[in-house]
Amino acid sequence: MKVVLLALLTALAARAAAVTFNRQIAPILFQNCAACHRPGEAAPFPLLTYHDARQHASQILAVTRRGYMPPWPPAPGYGDFAGTRRLSAEQVRLIAAWVEGGAPEGDAADLPPAPKFTDGWQLGAPDLVVPMPRSYQLAAGGADVFRNFVIPVHLEETRYIRAVELRPGNQKIVHHANIVVDRTRSLRRRDGRDGQPGFPGMDVTTESGAEFDPDSHFLFWKPGSVAQPEPDDMAWRLDPGTDLILNMHLQPSGKPESLQPKIGLYFASRAPTRFPMLLQLEHDGALEIPPGARDFSVSDHLTLPVAVNVLAIYPHAHYLGHRVEAWATLPDGRRRWLIKIDDWDINWQAVYNYREPVALPKGTQVAMRITYDNSTLNPRNPNHPPKLVRNGNRSEDEMGHVWLQVLPAKASAEDPRLLLQEAVMRRRLEKYPGDFVAQYSLGALLAFRGRQREAIPYFEAALRSQPSSATARNGLAAALLADDRLDEAIRELRHTLQLDPEYDNARYNLARALTAQGDAAGAVEQYRAYLKRQPEDAAAHLNLGRLYVAQKRYDEALPQMQIAARLKPDDADLQTDLGALLAMKGDLPAAIAAFEHALRIDPSHKVARANLNRARAH
Ligand code: HEC
Structure with missing residues (x-):
């Protein structure tokens, strides 16, 4: 009698606790996966219905348990970022229980409405749409292509830009894109020399004009990401006669593809009053990675001459990059982590915005270290067998950059960006004497x-x-x-x-x-x-x-x-x-x-x- 009762109770408890797609799993997938796992987006299959999820159930279990999906490279506890995509331990446990329980669908009444997505411009109709003048033809196969397109902007008067959105036109071949502002049109002369629009290169630098006006915003796009508009008082200036450079990572699809992206510009109603600045930590000159090296690293640091609020961080390395670390040492000796990525993958590179600005007092030292794996154990190593790799902007070269977007505090009558820039250049002279x-x-x-x-x-x-x-x-x-x-x-x-x-x-x-x-x-x-x-x-x-x-x-x-x-x-x-x-x-x-x-x-x-x-x- 006693045994029977116990068995009955256990069965009842199991039924009550049964994890179903409709009740517990759909909300997790809709919120954390569907933005990419839907038609037309970057992921290889949709995760919008029970049928979709059931078909990939064991894979879903594997990738969520490993923490591979949703993709979010920064290690937890090393910087608090807006839009963090990470499942809680409870969500991972629910997915496991669902898959191990036979992936049941559950009661239709429990199913939440499917997520809604906007087609086309995510921020609404732009104030100005700037198309790439000619289309680019991407070959069917071969290695990934890193290319820079020169896009002239036709403006009658200076505008202030609060957001930039990219419609790639041919989403499946565009891995990611950066937009670089070329105020002096210094890159035009390289355009189209090989008969196709643009010019090759994984990274670009423009020549700055005589005027001191550091570019101050990350203009980064990847599939599934929505541009984050700046507050009006932090918009950036766009003058007539400026070129935008679209720096793109393209992936051949198996058939010839044509590409002609459009850039949407959203104007602010007034000129900015707050001026963020991008600070770069790097030591590319020290990049000389011997074949077989598993933990070659470069590092850099900078002591801040003024107090700043760090708004965002953008680490960048190529295929040998393995670990990225950046931190701040406060004047009292305490350390504050800015980011840590233990398994760098260039394919998941992104700009990370802090949920709350990270306040760093004057005298803080910001530092970075990037570690490279140039052995055969690195599955992403582009060289077989590995060879000596130096810095450069081809994909088989390396880089090691950590960019910080900072909003400097005004301490004196002087523009604090000048003091920061001076500190950056003095540090540069230490790294590269005579530069x-x-x-x-x-x-x-x-x-x-x-x-x-x-x-x-x-x-x-x-x-x-x-x-x-x-x-x-x-x-x-x-x-x-x-x-x-x-x-x-x-x-x-x-x-x-x-x-x-x-x-x-x-x-x-x-x-x-x-x-x-x-x-x-x-x-x-x-x-x-x-x-x-x-x-x-x-x-x-x-x-x-x-x-x-x-x-x-x-x-x-x-x-x-x-x-x-x-x-x-x-x-x-x-x-x-x-x-x-x-x-x-x-x-x-x-x-x-x-x-x-x-x-x-x-x-x-x-x-x-x-x-x-x-x-x-x-
Ligand atoms: C930011 C976009 C994005 C989000 C969010 C995302 N995925 Fe993915 N997912 C991808 C891309 C791109 C791939 C294919 C590339 C790869 O496997 O690395 C992929 C691949 C997968 C795969 C196949 C992996 C393999 O080994 O072939 C599974 C399973 C998966 N995702 C499940 C999920 C689940 C579950 C979620 C939510 C918890 C999720 N993904 C969230 C972009 C995303």
Whole structure:
């Protein structure tokens, strides 16, 4: 009797606890798997119905138990990321119980509604859609293709971008994509040289312009990911004449494929007031991985000169990368992990956004270490047998980067990004003594901050490693000019213009230097040559006009002043100069009008007031 009762109770308990697809499993799969496991997405089969799940039940058990699915490489406890895809221990246990219990379907009434997905643009209709100009043809087979496409943006005016979305057009061959902003159109000339749109390469770098404006956002896309819009006050600037570079990883599908992606841009309503910045930890110069090495590593660190909030992290290595670690050592010695990936797989690379920004005080040291496996035990090793691998942007080369997106705190009147950039470049010089980019950037940063004299030795050092750099020579000359070393400045500027006769800024600097030296005729000649190429530069017209005035060539001065005043209608000094010139030429009514105009712009303008009184007294 007792035994029978016990058996009955056990059977009842088992029935109550039976895990069914409809009750416990469907919600897990819908929430954690269906985004990728549905038609048109990256995963090889859908997981939307009982039938789908039942067919793959034992595989599902295996991959969830191993933690292989859902894919989420960061180790738990080493950084708290938004959108973390990881099953709880309870969910893994439920899946196991379901599969081991024969994968029953259960009561239809328990089944939750199927998840809904949006087709097309995930963020709604973009404000501007920029298509790739021509389509790219991907061969049926062969190795993966890493290619960069140049996509010009046609804008009438500067816009601020709060989100970027990619429609790849041919999703199944696009593994992932990065969008790089090429403000100086430096990559155009490489486009299409092999007859197809774009140019090869796993990674790209653009040349930055003279202006300091670090790219500050990760523009990363992979199937199943939805762009995360930035808050309006953190949008990024997009100027007319900018190219977007679409850096793509393509996978042949077995038949020839055509690819023509579209980029959707979403505008913010206003210019940003908060400026994040990307910091790169790397030591590619030390990458020299011997064949067979199982734990070769590179590391880097940077001490933060200002407090920052870390918003996101993006580790990057190629196929030999094995472990990625990044952490922060706080000024009090405590360590805070930023990320740890124990089994790096380039196929799952991603940008990870922190759920809450990670606040790091000034003086914190951020550090990274990337470990590589160049043995035959690494199933992803592209070389059979393994060979010596160095850094490079082909897929068979290696890289080791950890990028941090940080929002620096403002501590002084200075833009904290300048201080961060200076720290990055000083660190770079430690890693690569004599490095051109570091020397030049340090010079340019100091000059930008008005410390011209301190900039001079950096420009000189940059020129020792790259004497043919017109940019560095012009930087040196501008610093010499600001320091009143006129003869040297003029010599360097003439040399710069020999290196690059179309270097407009160098010509402008030469005109200024000749003016300062008292060579008016020489300066006039340079300004005229400059204005042929830069006819909209009000300051150059004004300077040329003043030179003519000094030489009493009033007829030639007047049109220059007039053009300058038209280009800069709100400049009281300019109107005052123009009035004085008109008075000198005897046109008193026009002179009075110009002085009055100046006083409307700036009622406290003393010279304009005095001149107006004098002109009226005539
Ligand atoms: C971010 C997209 C994504 C998510 C989310 C995802 N998968 Fe996958 N899954 C893939 C891709 C891509 C593959 C094929 C590549 C591979 O096997 O590595 C795959 C493969 C699989 C496989 C086959 C593995 C093998 O060994 O062939 C199973 C089973 C699987 N997923 C189950 C799941 C389950 C269960 C979930 C949810 C708990 C899930 N996946 C969530 C993208 C995803």
